[in-house]
Amino acid sequence: xxYIIHTQKRWTETLDDLAETFDKWGVxxxxxxxxxxxxxxxxxxxxxxxxxxxxxxxxxxxxxxxVTKGDLDTPDDNLRAIYIALERLRMIEKAGLADxxxxxxxxxxxxxxxxxxxxxxxxxxxEVLEVAPNASxxxxxxxxxxKAKSLHPDTVDGDQIAMQxxxxxxxxxxKMHRENVR
Numbered sequence: 001x002x003y004i005i006h007t008q009k010r011w012t013e014t015l016d017d018l019a020e021t022f023d024k025w026g027v028x029x030x031x032x033x034x035x036x037x038x039x040x041x042x043x044x045x046x047x048x049x050x051x052x053x054x055x056x057x058x059x060x061x062x063x064x065x066x067v068t069k070g071d072l073d074t075p076d077d078n079l080r081a082i083y084i085a086l087e088r089l090r091m092i093e094k095a096g097l098a099d100x101x102x103x104x105x106x107x108x109x110x111x112x113x114x115x116x117x118x119x120x121x122x123x124x125x126x127e128v129l130e131v132a133p134n135a136s137x138x139x140x141x142x143x144x145x146x147k148a149k150s151l152h153p154d155t156v157d158g159d160q161i162a163m164q165x166x167x168x169x170x171x172x173x174x175k176m177h178r179e180n181v182r
Contacts, residue, residue: 005072005077005080005081005084006072006073006077007076007077007080009076009080010076011038011075011076011079014076014079014080014083015034015079017083017087018034018054018079018082018083018086021083021086021087021090022056022086024090025059025090025093026059027056027057027058027059031056031057031059032054032055032056032057033054033055033056034052034053034054034079035052035053035054035055036051036052036053036075036079037049037051037075038075039075045073045074045075047070048070049075050070050071050072050073050074050075050078051068051069051070051075051078052068052069052070052075052078052079052082053066053067053068054066054067054068054079054082054086055067061150067082067085067086069081069082099159099160099161102161103161106161123165125168125169125170125172125173125176126169126173128165128166128168128169129143129144129147129166129169129170129173130143131143131173133176134180135173136177137173137174137177140170140173140174140177141170144166144169144170147166148163148166151163151166
C-alpha cells in the first residue's frame, strides 16, 4: 500500500514552505522554479493539470535537478509531495547521510536476478559525460578528467557511485569510438 497525500495546504502555503526549504538549503530564489498549469477546478483535474515540476540548481554541485509528480489527485497534492521529498532530501544531506540513502535506493531499484544496475546506469554514456554522441576521444578524455576532479572519492565532495558511472561512461565512449573507426 502506498502513501497518498491529500493536503489541506493551499498552493501558496506550499510555495512558501518550498521557498523556506530552498533558502535553508542555499538555493537562491532565482535558482529554482515551479512549473504547473494552474486550472481553477474543484473536483477533477486533467492529467496535465495535476502535474507539477520543480527545477533547481543543486547548491553544492550546481547540477540542474528536475522533479516531477503528477499521479496524485490535485496539483496542490503533487506540489506538497515534491516539497516533502525535497525537505527530507535537504535534511538527509545536512546530516551527511546522502551516500547511505543513495546506496540503498540503488539496491531497491536493482533487478531481482542479482544483476547490478542503478538508476544512473540507465543514462547513455554521452549524457553522463555531457558530450555529443559523436565526440572525439580527446573530448571524451578532457571532459572525463574535468569531471573526475570533483567526483573522485578522495576529494571533499567525492562520490564513489558517480565516479563509477563516470568511469563506465568513459569506457563506453572509447569503445563506441573504436567500433566506429573500424
